[in-house]
Structures are given as C-alpha cells and as structure tokens.
Amino acid sequence: MSDSAKSHHLNPHGKGDKTHASDFSYVGIDAILEQMRRKAMKQGFELNIMVVGQSGLGKSTLMNTLFKSKVSRKSVLPDPEERIPKTIEIKSISHDIEEKGVRMKLTVIDTPGFGDQINNENCWQPIMKFINDQYEAYLQEEININRKKRIPDSRVHCCIYFIPPTGHCLRPLDLEFMRRLSKVVNIVPVIAKADTLTLEERDHFKQTIREELRANGIDVYPQKEFDEDSDDRMINDKIREMIPFAVVGSDQEYQVNGKRILGRKTKWGTIEVENIGHCEFAYLRDLLIRTHMQNIKDITGSIHYETYRVRRLNESNILFTAHPPEHPTPGTKQSQTYNLFTCTNPHCGDWEEDLNSNF
Amino acid sequence: MSQSGEKGKFPDAAGYVGFANLPNQVHRKSVKKGFEFTLMVVGESGLGKSTLINSLFLTDLYPERYIPGAAEKIERTVQIEASTVEIEERGVKLRLTVVDTPGYGDAINSQDCFKTIIQYIDNQFERYLHDESGLNRRHIVDNRVHCCFYFISPFGHGLKPLDVEFMKAIHSKVNIVPVIAKADTLTLKERDRLKRRILDEIAEHGIRIYQLPDADSDEDEEFKEQTRVLKASIPFAVIGSNQLIEVKGKKIRGRLYPWGVVEVENPEHNDFLKLRTMLVTHMQDLQEVTQDLHYENFRSERLKRAGRAVDEDVLDKDQILLQKEAELRRMQEMIAQMQAQMKMKSDE
Numbered sequence: 001m002s003d004s005a006k007s008h009h010l011n012p013h014g015k016g017d018k019t020h021a022s023d024f025s026y027v028g029i030d031a032i033l034e035q036m037r038r039k040a041m042k043q044g045f046e047l048n049i050m051v052v053g054q055s056g057l058g059k060s061t062l063m064n065t066l067f068k069s070k071v072s073r074k075s076v077l078p079d080p081e082e083r084i085p086k087t088i089e090i091k092s093i094s095h096d097i098e099e100k101g102v103r104m105k106l107t108v109i110d111t112p113g114f115g116d117q118i119n120n121e122n123c124w125q126p127i128m129k130f131i132n133d134q135y136e137a138y139l140q141e142e143i144n145i146n147r148k149k150r151i152p153d154s155r156v157h158c159c160i161y162f163i164p165p166t167g168h169c170l171r172p173l174d175l176e177f178m179r180r181l182s183k184v185v186n187i188v189p190v191i192a193k194a195d196t197l198t199l200e201e202r203d204h205f206k207q208t209i210r211e212e213l214r215a216n217g218i219d220v221y222p223q224k225e226f227d228e229d230s231d232d233r234m235i236n237d238k239i240r241e242m243i244p245f246a247v248v249g250s251d252q253e254y255q256v257n258g259k260r261i262l263g264r265k266t267k268w269g270t271i272e273v274e275n276i277g278h279c280e281f282a283y284l285r286d287l288l289i290r291t292h293m294q295n296i297k298d299i300t301g302s303i304h305y306e307t308y309r310v311r312r313l314n315e316s317n318i319l320f321t322a323h324p325p326e327h328p329t330p331g332t333k334q335s336q337t338y339n340l341f342t343c344t345n346p347h348c349g350d351w352e353e354d355l356n357s358n359f
Numbered sequence: 360m361s362q363s364g365e366k367g368k369f370p371d372a373a374g375y376v377g378f379a380n381l382p383n384q385v386h387r388k389s390v391k392k393g394f395e396f397t398l399m400v401v402g403e404s405g406l407g408k409s410t411l412i413n414s415l416f417l418t419d420l421y422p423e424r425y426i427p428g429a430a431e432k433i434e435r436t437v438q439i440e441a442s443t444v445e446i447e448e449r450g451v452k453l454r455l456t457v458v459d460t461p462g463y464g465d466a467i468n469s470q471d472c473f474k475t476i477i478q479y480i481d482n483q484f485e486r487y488l489h490d491e492s493g494l495n496r497r498h499i500v501d502n503r504v505h506c507c508f509y510f511i512s513p514f515g516h517g518l519k520p521l522d523v524e525f526m527k528a529i530h531s532k533v534n535i536v537p538v539i540a541k542a543d544t545l546t547l548k549e550r551d552r553l554k555r556r557i558l559d560e561i562a563e564h565g566i567r568i569y570q571l572p573d574a575d576s577d578e579d580e581e582f583k584e585q586t587r588v589l590k591a592s593i594p595f596a597v598i599g600s601n602q603l604i605e606v607k608g609k610k611i612r613g614r615l616y617p618w619g620v621v622e623v624e625n626p627e628h629n630d631f632l633k634l635r636t637m638l639v640t641h642m643q644d645l646q647e648v649t650q651d652l653h654y655e656n657f658r659s660e661r662l663k664r665a666g667r668a669v670d671e672d673v674l675d676k677d678q679i680l681l682q683k684e685a686e687l688r689r690m691q692e693m694i695a696q697m698q699a700q701m702k703m704k705s706d707e
Contacts, residue, residue: 054514054515055515055516055519056512056514056515056516057514058514084516084519084520116519116520117520118468118469118470118520118521118524119467119468119469119470120467120468120469121467121468164405164512164514165405165514165544166403166404166405166406167405168404168405171404171465172465172466172467173467176467192514193514193544195543195544195616196513196541196543196544198614198615198616199616199617264546265546266543266546266547266619267547267627267628268543268616268618268619268620268621268622268628269616269618269619269620270618270619271616271618272618277617278617278618
C-alpha cells in the first residue's frame, strides 16, 4: 500500500488530478490513502498460515525461508527426536515481526502427523475442525453485544499444501484433502523439495497436477470465481498457469559469486533458493507476501467466513431472544451474548459433528 | 589356474590327484546352464524404482508404461507385475525377473497393501516346495524371490510407520536391501544423518535386513576393503537415470539440473555403483541365503502344518486341543490359588 501511495504523489497522471502545484482541480481526496496507510501501520497486520503435508517435506524450513526468520515450530520448540506423532496434532506458533515500520503478527499453524500413518483415512478431520473452530470463535465475537473494536483474527487465511515431488501425479490423499478443504480455506499447493525434479519433469508434473485439479473440480487459490475485474483476471491467470509452485527451502547461507544467498550446497552444484532459474520460491513469496496477501485475507473474510456464518446461522434455527443481563459483568462473554442459539431443534448440538462429517 | 580340462598339463608332483579341477567344471556347467535371479522392488509411487532398475541392468524393462491418475489410484489395490529379461554378458547368461508392486502405499488406507506381496512370496515358496517334492525334479524353475529392494523415501526423517510394518512382515521371508531413493534431494550431511537414522530405527524395531557376509580371510586386501566399504554404506542412497548427458566431452548417464549435473556412476554423488557391485558380487550369496534360511523356514513351517493333515476338522481339533490345554492350565492355577488360601487360613 505504501508503494502505491508514494507513486500517486510522484505520478501526475492520476485519475483526473495534477500535482499539488496546479490547484484548480485538485481537492485532496487521495490524501485518504496516506491516512489509511498510517493507520494500518499503527494497527499492524495479522496473518495466519497453515502448513499441511507429510513429515519431512520441508514445511518448517520453507516457513523460515519465507519470512527470513525462525518462525517455524521446530525453531521454537526444538524436538531432537523428530518423531512422527501417532495422531495429527495442530500446533500454532505466533510471532511479531516488523519490517520498515510495518508490524505483523504472523501465526504459523503446523500439522505434524498428517498423512504419516498407515491408515490415513479421515486425517483431514482434525484440520477441518480446527479451521471451523477459528471461524466459530470469530463468529462468537462478532455476535457479541459489546464487541471489541478489533476482533482478534485467528481465522486461517491460507493453507499451504505440500505435494511430494514424485513426478507422476497427485496421490489419492492429496486429492481427498484438497477437495474437501478448498471449500473452507484458501489452498496454495506447492511442490516440496523441488530440487529433485529436472525442468522437464517439473513442467510435466505441474501440468498433470493442474489437469487433475481441474478434472476433480478443485479450486485452489487464486480461485477463478473470485476474480474481481479483468485486470485481476489477467494477473491471476498468469499465476494459475504456474501453480503449483515448485519450491526449495533453505535457511543456510552460502557464498555464490561474491554474494551471500540462501541455498543448498551439494557436490554437483549449489541450488539458490531465490534464483528463478532454479526454483519458484520467489514467485511463491511474491504471491503470499508482496502482492496477494491482502487479497487472501479478503477472500477468507468475505467469502469463506461468510459461507460458514450463513450455514451456521441457518442451521441453528435462530431465535432472537434478547436477554439483556441485569448485572452485566464485564469480561464474561456469556452474559453479553444474545441468546442467539436457543434453538428449538433438540439436535442442535449435533451440528458440529454433522458439519465435520459432511466432508 | 590354467587347468581347464586339459588332462595333459597336470604337474607330476607326487600326491596330486586332480580334483582341484572341480571348481572349473562347476563353473563351466553353470555358465552353460545360466543363472536365475528374481528381484522384487517395493516402494511408494514416484520414488524412481523403474528408472533405477533400468539403470542397474541397462535395459528397458517397462517399454509401455502407463501411470494412472490419482482418481484411478483411489480404487486400485496392490498388484504384482513380474517381467523377465534375459541378459548376457561375456558368455554368462542371466535370466532376471523383476517383480514390481505398483499400488503399494498409494491408497489412503494402506493397511492391507502388503498382504498381496506376502502372499506372492509365499506362493513362490509353495510352488518350489511342491516341485521339490515332486517326482520329476529335472527342470525345477526357481521363481523364489531372492532379494527385495525396499525403497525408502528421502523426503521423510527416517522410516515411516508403513516402512517399519512392511519390513517386519517380510524380513523372515526374503532378503531385504533398503535403498534410499532419489538421493539427489539430499546434501551430504542430510544423507549421512538419514542413513544413521534409518539404521537406528531398523535396530530399534528388530528388523533383520540382509547382512553382507564378511570377506573370507583368504581374499585379497582390495576385496576386503571393498566389502568393508559396502557394509558401511548400507542403506545405499541411489539415483537412477537413463538419459545421456554430455559432461566434459564424455557422454555419461545423469540428471541435468540448472545448477549442475548429477552423475549416476560417480561415487561421490551417490551409491549407485556400490549397489550394483553389491548385487553383482553377492548374487550367489543372496540366492544361498534365500535357499538356506528363508526357504527352509518356510518349508519347516509348512510341513509342520501339513503334518497335522491339511484337514479342516483336524485343524479345528488342534485349536480345541490348545483351548483345552489353556483351560487345564487355568484350572491348575485356580487350584493352586485355593490351596494357597487354605494354607493361609490354616496358618491363622
């Protein structure tokens, strides 16, 4: 946002205005951008990213590489054993990071144990439940009578799904997971550890994946139906031609051509993480952070969350029985909520299981 | 040893009989007969099994390969596909059968995926046992699985639960040689760490993989060193490729990346040569261990079972017998308890 504000000042060809010098037709409405920018910087941003994939695909390393700091679960809770847990766990780590005065609260949600067992049936259920729980928490805050100025946003904005680089096609588990979760969260599929594929293998693999996603009706981010205008569509089409991004992660630096870069050093060469000729990490980073971060959050808020909210409100047969409490005690949510969910349906409480089992 | 059947060249040393010539005769006969070897490859899809087999034996075992899409894989079960190829090198004929197991580990629920494989191995043993006990034993075809390459994914942190379960289920039936596939994913440090991790986990779960025999004391130093190096490199971290790439004027097999070329036959890049050496120099030993250990185990189990008559009633009777024995034991325990109680009461 800061870039566009700056360029607006320098560029005299804005929408129907000149520079500040020629006063007649300049009102100053565009100054609002600067105000918004300053407010946003004071408030800071929140971003919640979930990483899903089999153990050993480099999820934690990629998170560290993306944000150029040790944000992953492994950096915070070092686990020397690296054992595969028996059931799927959901581990959420938050960090406050800052760059050029812009503060961000980044939450990385890790899912160790996904897809590692012999029997992986329904391994997506804990993840679905977690995502729905976050929506539920937000909804509860929203329907509060006295609600906070800024509702803390713990909804999962983006789910990065790691595909193992087999080179052939998607696995049944990948298909099932993405099919179910693309309906509730933005999924960004990436090909993990892409330094195992040559360029032709990579292209062939990506093409196969895109065809399979299309054939099964799975809509990953950026979704075609949410393109706002033709500009958006053009940009997003270009991105859609490139997904899934083939990424390589690394948090070790090496000296190459006099520069210190992140990479992996092997006997036959050094793989540079940020070199577009080597892997597509830079595209992923640009998509997630530099260009589409706000769009991802918007889609989560305005589409996925709204879908959840509508379904939830419909299911509970709302009775707007407002019971304003006589002695409201600050801090207790219960006393301040509309008795929104007093439903006549005796099976009201089962909706959660229904919701989770419908997928 | 230049005595290749020429009876005139024997030294006149006293006490020389001439049966030192026997190994040569065996050698000639086996060269004429040719060798048979059955190799099974097991591993998840996409680990480069077919490429590795083609690279190892410099053939194309899978000319018309069809890889099904993910939606098709959901319905599929594990299949067994055996392809045989005759390879000849310097007059020695090898009839190599490669048994592939497509579909292994693909399904969401992989609980049953190794039943098919175990059944196949048992069937081969069964057939051999049947032929061996038959009347005409001239042309017994040995289709028993002599060696199983188990492909471990390099992307994990060690063995997956499926790997452990599968290896525990077949380590008493076939020689397991664990192989780390697609080793060009790993840096040297990662490779060493993964190898150590895998060996630790194998020891922890009590999995018996194929142990290379130590070199005999009368072999030369070079061979002993080679065997030591081979033993230290298990599990082998390999890369396969059949594409020829030009490097420094020479055409070599490898994989071309934007950041460099991985050479298949370069021992600094991967353990492909070691794997090939191991297979080639120990083919005989693998066959022997299959015959002496795994097949004999199978045979004694089988005959013990058959000895009780392969009759439903008798098998039931067997179970009834076991049940009665258990009941008897329980009764005895109860009696012992009651006796102890009575003793306590009388002591009071």
